[in-house]
Amino acid sequence: MPLSQMKCERCGGMMPVRRRRGHLRKKNHIKTMWCPWCKRVTPHRERF
């Protein structure tokens, strides 16, 4: 299972996320998701 990291654009916190095989996305893709550090939904930048 490939592992990717999402970086919160608000607090800069890094979160490891699992990626399904063959489900590659563009580099620096921005995704809005929950940040456990900010305790709110923030934009996250995906890194490989």
Ligand SMILES: [Zn+2]
């Ligand atoms: Zn955050």
